[in-house]
Amino acid sequence: MEAALRGAHEPGVGAEAYTTMDLALRVGELMLAGGETAESVDRAMSRITYAYGLPHCEIDVTLAAVGLSYLPRGGRPPVTAERRVRRRLPNYARLVAVHEMVRAAAAGRLTLQESKFALSDIIGRPTVYPNWLTVGALSLLGAAGAVLVGGGFYAAVAAFVATLLGERTGEWLGRRGIADFFQMALAAAIGSLVTVLLAWSDTPIRSGSVIIGVVIAHIPGRALVVSMQDGIAGDLVTGTTRLVEVLFTITAILSGIGSIIYLAARWGVPISLENLPTAPRSVAAAQTLGAAAIAVAFAVFHLVPRAYLLPVAVGGVLAWGSYVELRQLELPAAPATAIAATVVGALGTAYARQRRVPALVCVTPCIAPLMPGTLMYRGMLELTGGDTGQGALILVEALATALAIGAGVYIGAELLRVIRPARRILRPTRRISTRA
Template sequence: MTYAASEADAHRAMALALHVGELLLGSGEATENVSGAMRRILQTYGLRQVEADVNLSAITLSHVPEDGRPATTAERRVRRRQPDYDRLIAVHELVREIVAQQLPLADTHDRLREVGRRPRVYPGWAVVTSVALIAASAAVLIGGGPIVAASAFVATIMGDRLGAWLARRGVAEFFQLAVAASCGTLIAVLLIWQRVPVQASAVVVGAVIALLPGRPLVACVQDGIAGEYVTATGRFTEVLFIVAAVISGIGTMLSIAVLLGVPIRVDVVPVAPLSLAAPQLLGALGVSLTFAVALLVPPRHLVGGALGGAVIWVTFVLLARNGFPSIMATTLAAAVVGLLGTAYARLVRVPAMVFVIPAIGPLLPGSVLYRGMLEMSLGELSKGALDLVEALSIALAIGAGVILGAEVLRALRGRGLARRMRPASRRTRGY
């Protein structure tokens, strides 16, 4: 059955759709999926003449009844955007229940309030520790030993706590990220200054990987491919500012170290070896597993995210060993994870990003980003700029590869289903 929408019910349905859209968008869901969920809710409750406008900070719904009743427009601001994949899964489950017509409109308010107020699946200390373990695992992945991993762990904890202290005082997130990135660089500079016989630069790389914006990057590329250019531009701007903050923190600390005469050299910047040995496989698994915990992926789905990290690393290494350029190997490895992750997500009926986003962690370009900033700090501006462009290209290749895998699966699932999943798909040929 479908629900006949009186004017009061229409307003309730629009308020429900706006609240659901806010929760989805605030959790990092792509614009296309947010619009689709809202549209399905409204159609279930009998509203057919509704237009949705979703951007990065606001959602607007306009209802124009065909029976002559006054038009209605409502908007909801998205003021808090914080990843919580456990809540994201719960919102999608609620949407499926509504679309299956198992939940009367009068009961949706209480259910949605329960979803919004559900406690975090992990305590705060576990999330902070998981972020630090991302850095430690990344340090192991690129060849650092126990001392380097422990240093990356301490540096990330220190940066996170300093960022939290600044946040409580209203300091902008840009400077929080810059301070967090500078902490990893400071620890590395101290190790080099004291001539500790370890790969000190791996501390910076690990700390940087824990800060790089993998989640908004994938959503940015997905929005752009789906034709949501305004939101894609907004997300891309967000990605650029996050990267700029990380670069600023690294560059400031490196510049101070160079001025003080600390012997930092470009030729000792570590790069992850193209190896399938135990340290690299464990490092890739560790990065993805801890990344999943930081994103509040429920425990029952942690194994899937961790295995995705191993899959993307093994695929990348095999492709790179067989002569594929780095960016192409990155794109294809991400496409494999996008395809398998999306297929598995549909099997267990959760959003694909629950598995895909943690899996891309091992390929985030921390080493290239650090090398570029080091070269610029040493006066090699052209080389440094090229490395920064390469880092951005690798990041975009990851996002494009993930979406490519999902699109291949979409194409293979049949025309009728594809049209229902993306009813606005079109062929403009660029004009």
């Protein structure tokens, strides 16, 4: 009798069921395109389908697509649909809005049609910052990276210009269908060329800090963090795919740097490891300001809402200060980075819970100052100088440091979950109307 009652209340595969599936797929597509983890995408889609009467759904999330399969009871045939994620552009403001809409739908405050219109409104909203400001934010990130490793005002200006030229050139190539790999390689090559020209002209500028700033600006920190989170959480296909994408991007950066440095060495330009800029071993005012600027610039470039820029700046300073203090205790770069990222991951996730926003919004920009730009540049200099073994070891250390960032962020969130479990999200106790 109980089974018969459940079957009586099971919705058929009608217009409302198709609308619910379409809504869930569009939510998943937006979240995945915005950089959210596979676990969060799966959870949000499940909440949508449950809220609107489709409790028996299977969800499949990969880096390139989201799929949804609904199996009605009563011997009716299953329905399967999929949406491809063709462009993955960071937009954390849209990500926050989608999470708010999903919460409202799951709590029964929105009908199906209201959720559909709300999602269309989110998609149609203008970005929180104009295009020129996001482009400027990436260039500012490069300039702040130069300051972070000891470069002065003129080095920061040079890094700003080099990053801007690389970004604009990559944008121009992208409009002509050139692959992202070559766009990134050319951007790194332009930064290296500016460094080589400064070294060749013998100007009193720490030229090495320029290319390090450019590298920090282009390392894919967002994808790096999410790839480690997906992999550790058990979404191995998505996590591995994201990680391979990160490795290809890093390879492109190294290719651009290496090609220019090799040509410079052949032409006799004096580039050596003797005066290579390094991060200070104690907290300094200029570098602290640079860390805050990197975090804020990263946040603006990824369209984080204005209300979170100040907390992001504080988080960037905390990440950098923790790293420097740990390095002062003679810890290697990778463990120091992992611990600093763990601290930021725990505190940032706690703040995100309080504000009821995705943790990525509050955490990812804060770890940008920890990107291993100096190690990558030093490794390429060793390789082009003929010391292949030492160069390879340094590049492996750079990769380990980069992976330590993503792992540390996830570990911090998990530690917070042990100490302070997230509140259990209750399912709606009644089926809300799906008619407008």
